[in-house]
Amino acid sequence: MGKIGIAATKYVIKAKLTATGVVEKPDIIGAIFGQTEGLLGEELELRELQKSGRIGRIEVEVTSTEGKSEGTIEIPTSLNKEDTALIAAALETIERIGPCDAKVEVLSVDDVRSTKRDYVIERAKSILGVMTKETPESQELTEMVKEKVRVGEISEYGVDKLPAGPDLESSEEIILVEGRADVVNLLKHNITNVIGLGGTSIPHSIKELCSQKTVTVFLDGDRGGDLILKELLQIIDVDFVAHAPPGREVEELTSKEILKALRTKITKEDAVKAFEQQKIAYEQSQSRTQQLPARRVYRTSGETYGGRSHATTKSARIEVKPELEELSKISTGLIGTGQAALLAQSGTTFKEVGRVPKSDISSVLKNLQEGKAQALIVDGEIDQSLVNVTTAKGITYVIGSKKPRFLKRKPGIYVLDSTFLRKIVSEQGRSK
Template sequence: MVKYIIKAHVEVEGPVNEHDIIGAIFGQTEGLLGEQFDLRELQDKNRIGRIIVKLGPRQGNKVSGEILIPSNLDRVETALLAALIESVEKVGPYPARIRVIDIIDVRAQKIKSIIERAKEILRKWEKEKTMDVREILKEITESVRTADIIEYGPEKLPAGPDVDKSDTVIIVEGRADVLNLLRYGYTNAIALGGATTKIPETIKRLAKDKVAIAFVDGDRGGTMILKELLREADIDYVARAPPGKEVEDLTGREIARALANLMKASEVKAELEKMEQLQQSEMKELKEVLEKVSEIKKEEESKSTKPEEKEKVTTQTQIVQEVKEVPQTQSAIEVQVQQPQVEKEKLVEEKESKVTVPTEKGLSETQIQLPAEKEEKEVVEYKMVIPEEVFNKLNELTGRLEAIIYDSNWNVVKKVPTRDLVENLKEVDDVRAVVMDGVVTQRLLDVLGTKNPGTAKLVLAKRMARITHRPKGVFIILL
């Protein structure tokens, strides 16, 4: 075991290397203090270790560095050895100077390291093994609450112990939701037990006999379960987790806030039905337009005599909006398939509405001329070329509750969580489009309507809330 390390500084006024210095130390100390202190003999007997020389960068012909000599000798012998190597005055033909800087007591360093490690082990031990009284009480309380969960009804649904006793029952999705409610003292919760397509008969019976509260997640899955509950069970009130959150992850404060802001089930059901009717109406109109497009396309193909003149095209999208005397709800939408190019916004006066919808890839632009209204009205036509990759982004975002903001050149400005979309929109001046996984709201449209006045702005999404008005120049495409 090494007891000490002699640390010395060496300077040589000549171009030498490490081996030259080691050789000089052995050569010039040989026989000075007899065979007992001959360095080679000491190494053979493991009384000293291997001599290490570390040289720094050469400065002209001068080199300097550090010498390290491990020693198993006692303190007196180690001090004598240190003085011995200082007697070296030359390395080869070049003058040299060696001075001992320090003698490191390795055992003292090890003892110090052992003490520090012992302190660290003790601190960790005390932290892990010594529990605060509050932590002990909390652990006991939570274990009791977890043990309170029961299996209820013939379906063995996860439930709290007071489902039968309480006049009110909270209906949640799964076992984890019941456990979280139990953790914060809500003992009258019952879960659907994973049933999302068919509501268990036990839930229907409880909802009929008691005041039933449907407490669902704040995501698309929660909406689907809520629709099924409202359709099959006698639900009185609806509570929802904050957008993007699940009931099992809520804190006690968030649960209390959600249950304090209950909505009547009849109002929620009416709102959901309006949204479905609106979507069905839009799909019906789109289907009729597509059928007319198909008829016109067939007529155009039958008239075509030179197939080789057909040009290859890529899917683009254009949008047209009526302004001035035309009400917002009567604005026309134009979606085209045409040669890829950058379209400039232009103002066109027309006396009839024009609607163009996307056809299959590779087909030319198709338009439908709708009959002109009796009263002549001016139309402002906004043309917007939408890259196909923008539509693909909507599929990529599905289920992630994120949104992408594009500028006028279709560059991605920001990618943000849907819940922060409106606030981020306020900070961006140049906005052309928003692609989002979430519900299109009136607040979002109002903020978007203030961006890039005089140009068309697009919202591409899959769901839309109740909209009272649509700002000029703002369009919504639901896929």
């Protein structure tokens, strides 16, 4: 017998049968062909349709219980819906199967193409979703190309080879930021008259450049940014001051945030007044603190200054371990790089064993052999999960440009803000 291809099937006729006696598959199939023969004319003769492949194999399932038989019949067809309906109706004319009375009832005629259409629609939705995510719009493509070009335009200025934008020297106004990562972010957002300090010390080439330009200092919105600004105001001629939002870094700002910060910049005079107000508030806090019965002293762990207060008395003595002095110097060299350094300790000195982008440090630490490094310095924020991982790897010193006020740590583990560390090292140097 001919067999219809699955791909060519349009409809499937489904029927149920009941017989008053025991019948088997050959009896049922014989009754289908025999009792419909000549009923619908030569063009719809089941044997001929099957030979030509216009109907498929007739599938029959039958069971017999207590002398009676029940079963199902399925006939796939590639005929049009009118001819398929005629064949389905013809099945219901079967009255006997073998020696038994029988009845056939058509349950349904399923449109196979409808099921396929449902699948096609759902699959198309899925594919379209992937295409929408993976295929950028023309505007996005243009921005991607522009961004690559801008980042590629980063150059070096002066003998200090400071990171800078291409329009630095030709522009009458320049923007001074902390490090290379800040320069890269501003270039991404089409701000090209920018230059980075490359550290906390002010290079001589910066001093010369700023004397000829209108200078806007654009710094992070944290304590470190304030300290750098104080130093800049003492050394170079600054015209305006802009800050990232509190707790944010310039390198992570969006275009909208950058433009807002630059639009709300203040003059040098206003910045000096703000520092004076901070100084007055601090001195008032000092006065109130000295009236308290308990003395506050620094703890070199950097977690707190003692008790719950961060104030200090004039009689407080700062003692900094030599190891921390060494780490303070190393952390200064990481400012603005956006990187993290792992260090091995030998006595009071440290040797760098690896340096990676700060975004990769978590995965690197997971694979780090325990005891291979004793210190981690990050040009970025420290969080509790990072402290937990470093402690498990035997790292004693964890230093970052920012950290939360409260962190859980084991005794003997130093978790430090690099700005705070540099400050207490500097104050110890002045007290000697």
